[in-house]
Amino acid sequence: MIPDEPPSAPSLPAGLVGRKVAGYRLEKEIGRGGMAVVYRAKDLRLGRTVAVKLLAPELARNEVFRQRFMHESEAAAGIDHPHIIPVFEAGEHDGILYLAMRFVEGGDLRALINRDGPVPIERATRLALQIASALDAAHDHELVHRDVKPGNVLVAAGTDSEHPEHLYLADFGLTKKSLSLSGLTSVGQIVGTLDYAAPEQISGKPLDGRCDQYSLGCVVYELLAGTPPFRRESDLALLWAHLNDPPPGLLGPRPxxxxxxxxxxxRALAKEPGERYPSCLRFVDELRAAIGPAPWSGSGPPTRAVPAVARAPGAPVPEPPAWAGPVVHPPFRD
Known part of the structure; x- marks a missing residue:
């Protein structure tokens, strides 16, 4: 069973560096998967660097997939959220479906985990918050990702020492539901990545945002423990674990x-969707509450409460200074 590819893997575009595709000059191949290849490219109309994803030609020839790809790309482009990768354009050029999006200079969460191993709980929570915010925004637009995994989370440089990473959730334009509806997967084949697949994905039940929460729970577990929650020697054993085995405790690898x-x-890894949290942000809120107040980082003086000014009992409350009063604008007149 190969979770990320259909039974006969489609032929991906190759050797296209230097070619022009729909107004984009392909400069360098930067990623390749079972369904698509990603290039760094130059937008010849605006002069900016972008990432262009080209899908296998077989996908464009499937009318169901093509229409759904365009629909979901438009839906993703309509979500203006700081942690969802901006989609600039989606279309078809010479029989190849393409997706142009922001180019992120940096790696992905997979590379971060491989490089840093288990991360401190405060950092894991900060990263999870960004992913959860993106997922809930997508769910509000009735868009379910279905393939949340470290490789689909891009990591860019943050704004300051307190926010060293800025995450972008990618691949909303190629949700795996498109493949199953278009007949490009065989009967019983799991669509998605097995290490992060929710039980309802495996059993073929209807999916909603709670399946993304399960996948996010797997990602958080991996951030903290260094490995996904379920590791088995075969795909079949891994499927069984997601469906039946309780998640291993975190205190073993992280006492x-x-x-x-x-x-x-x-709870985020509960087998039944109804037993999980009502939203991804609620999951992260509970995670933050579980670790307690953030410790003082030492980068500046610890925050102290400002004491109240003592007043004699019954003394009138003084009027605020003029600069602190409300500002009232006059009504607009033609």
Missing amino acids: DLPEAVEAVVA
């Missing part, structure tokens, strides 16, 4: 974590 963190992640 430094508060016990409450283990329970919070376990």
Whole structure:
């Protein structure tokens, strides 16, 4: 069973560096998967650098997939969110479907985990918050990602020392539902990545945003433990684990974590969608509550509460200075 490819893997565009596709000059191949290849490209109309994803030609010839790809690309482009990769254009050129999006200088969450291993709980929570915010925004637009995994989370430089990473959730224009509806997957084949697949994806039940929460729970577990929650020697055993085995405890690989963190992640990994949190942000909120107040980083003086000014009992409250009063604008007149 190959989760990311249909039974006969489509032929992907190759050797296109230097070619022009729909107003974009392809400069360098930067990624390749079972369904698409991604190039760094130059937008010849605006002079900016973009990322262009080219899909296998077989996909464009499938009318169901083509229409759904265009529909979901338009839906993704309509979501203006700081942690969803901006989609600039989607279309078809010489029989190849393409997607132009922001080029992110940097790697992805997979590279970050491989490089840094298990990360501190505060950092894991900060990263999870950005992904959860993007997912809930998509769910509000009735768009379910269905393939949340570290490789689909791009990592850019942040704004300052307190926000060193800025994450972008990518691949909304190629949700795996498109493949299953178009007949490009065989009967019983799982669409998505098995390490992060929710039980309802495996069993073929209807999906909503809670399946993305399960996948996010797997990503959070991996950020904290260094590996996904279920590791098995075969795909069949991995499927069984997602469907039946309780998630392994986090305190084994991470005894430094508060016990409450283990329970919070376990709820996000519940087998039944109704037993998970009502939203991805709620999951991260509970995770933050489980670790308690953020410790002082040492980069500046610790925050202290400002004491109240003592007043004699019954003394009138003084009027605020003029600069602190409300500003009232006159009504607009023609």
